[in-house]
Amino acid sequence: MKTAIEFKDIKKSYDDKVVMEKFNLSVSKGEFVTIIGSSGCGKTTALKMVNGLIQPTSGDIFVNGENFRNKNQTQLRRNIGYAIQGSVLFPHMTVEQNISYVPNLLNKRDKEKTKNAVLKWMKIVGLSEDLKHRYPSELSGGQQQRVGIARALAASPDILLMDEPFGAVDEITRGQLQIELKRIHKQTGITILFVTHDISEALKLGTKVLVMDKGKIEQYATPSELLQNPATEFVKELVKKERRTCYLPEEQLFTCKFSGTVGERNSHDTK
């Protein structure tokens, strides 16, 4: 399998403070990598190195086999969708203009195509069409986040960087968005780096999960590998709860003694 993104011996420090060291990671094309770790461990930093917003202090980043340093970064970024932590929409642009921002940078001519793309993506992320002419300040937090996601996807990039994109949406919408994202990933073969704080989301969405702590990689593995063989104490602690969650069919759920239905059945028994 081809490598889409490669971190080679990355070190990043601010003044004397080292926030990332000996960071080596290679992400295959078409992988859906979820990144999880405690706050301030360097997830956003890692993400921003992929599109060159942060330069490593030493080491190299390769995107599609090419060293990011040597490339026209502006061109490269247009093929990397970026859904920012806290969404950060352009406040002076309507929903439509926000979503079509990158397509407009790419091709100014084909307005019709862009318009249709906007409608398509709005539908996918679950925004109703009549929000098209609203400004970000006229949207709820969840709606804003969905616009941010649509904006990242609108130019059909090869790589998608998502920094806690579902933070501000409700549980039900989040579930829908997760399904949509999974579907998009399957259909397009896009490579995704997805930062989350929610281990169950990380396990559910990722084809690979990257666990980080204090700027270092704790484990990079498939979800099942992570659950079966946590590599370190940190990972073990992280997945402890998930290992004990049952995904049995509804009718057998209460046979699992770690399932949430157990208490109910017990109380039933005592009657």
Next chain:
Amino acid sequence: MIKDIWSVFIDRKEFFADLLFEHLEISLISILIAILFGGLVGIFISEFQKTAKPTLGVINFLYTIPSISMLGFLIPFSGVGNATAIIALTVYALLPMVRNTNTGIANVDPAILEAAKGMGSTKIQILFKIKLPLAMPVIMSGIRNMVTMTIALAGIASFIGAGGLGVAIYRGITTNNAAMTMVGSLLIALLALVMDFVLGFIEKRMNKRSVKAKKANRIMAAISVVLCLGIAGGIFINTQQKDTLHIATKPMTEQYVLGEMLDILIEQDTDLNVELTQGVGGGTSNIQPAMESGEFDLYPEYTGTGWNMVLKHDGLYTEDLFRELESGYRDSYNMQWIGMYGFNNTYGLAVRREIAEQYNLKTYSDLKSAASSLTFGAEYDFFERDDGYDALCDTYGFKFGKTIDMDIGLKYQAINQGKIDVMVIFTTDGQLSASDVVVLEDDKQFYPSYICGNVIRAEVLEKYPELKTVFEKLDGLITNSDMAEINYSVETENKEPRDVAEDFLRSHSLLQ
């Protein structure tokens, strides 16, 4: 007063309309240049923040220079007239423009900029798609401040011979016509208010964000840009006439009338077109450099002033020195004195007629015997100056019985009421012609002579020899009492300089 203002305005509608238009033109050009240039500088320093502090420092410094001195500094470089006014106004307009552009851009949320960069925008795209639109409200409020300020400030442009409503204000002040000054000021205020209203409207439209409103905005913007360019462009078309004689006058009532006479006679007797710049602020000190640079071709000047201020001699000028004065002008400046009007605008002593008759007074020396029983009046500073009261008394060996300080504006009243008997005057004071006084002869030449004539660039006279016949007509045309009467008509009877000039020429059969 309100009635006066209204009638002045109605009588001279066209005059004011022209000035208003010119005012708008000068202001708009300065504003447009400041928006473009200031905007560029603002953008530049916001991109390269290291340059921001020094640049703003320099512009701040320029801003603190008082406008009068700024105009003074600029005259040697850009001469008198609209160009200098526009440069000065632009300099003042730069600060709000540069500062607000810089502040507006610098205050854009860095997270938004990072987002735009992360999505693959180029620097230019970030500037035009993100920074400028987000900075626009701050920039707009800077423009709004700057526009009202520029329109108000343009009022002083006439000080250096530029056009605009300042001309009316300045003329009103120098010819004692308060109503004209008021009309000029009110029109400036009105213009500033209207412009502010227009900008407020633009600001409001810009905040409308519906698609339809945006389309309408674009159309309106296009129309107003065309209009502005049209108005601003007018100034350049206007000034492209050939064979035009540029005449300047000093800010004195009599010079306004002389200017009109020159205008009338030259246009009547030759094919030349006259462009008259009336009441150039600072008088000789600003007109002479402009004559040297060829911006002005001729202006009425006084011999004594030329001797002391232009040729920079220290001594007292008397008409015996006229030949030296002429050769000094020819050798140093290649300019010539021509068309000596005949009147002498110098200091003098005036005595109430009954006193003059009682003591048979004709010259200053005659005062010797009578002085001790007379009351002498003059402005406060006359008693302090080196060439003032004491020097006068020493030269003629007299001493007045009593002296009184009084305000210039009140001294004619005082002599007419008999409160004073003798006073210091200017020999062409308008009030002289309405007062029952006798002007005595300065027989020991205590005061320098200030005979009025025209200074013209020799080249111009060579090129247009037909001017000589015009100047011949002016030779010895106007006596001291004529000039006093002329001043009286303008200052006290509130007649127009142009009308007074015409009447005078007609009564001397010089009009065809």
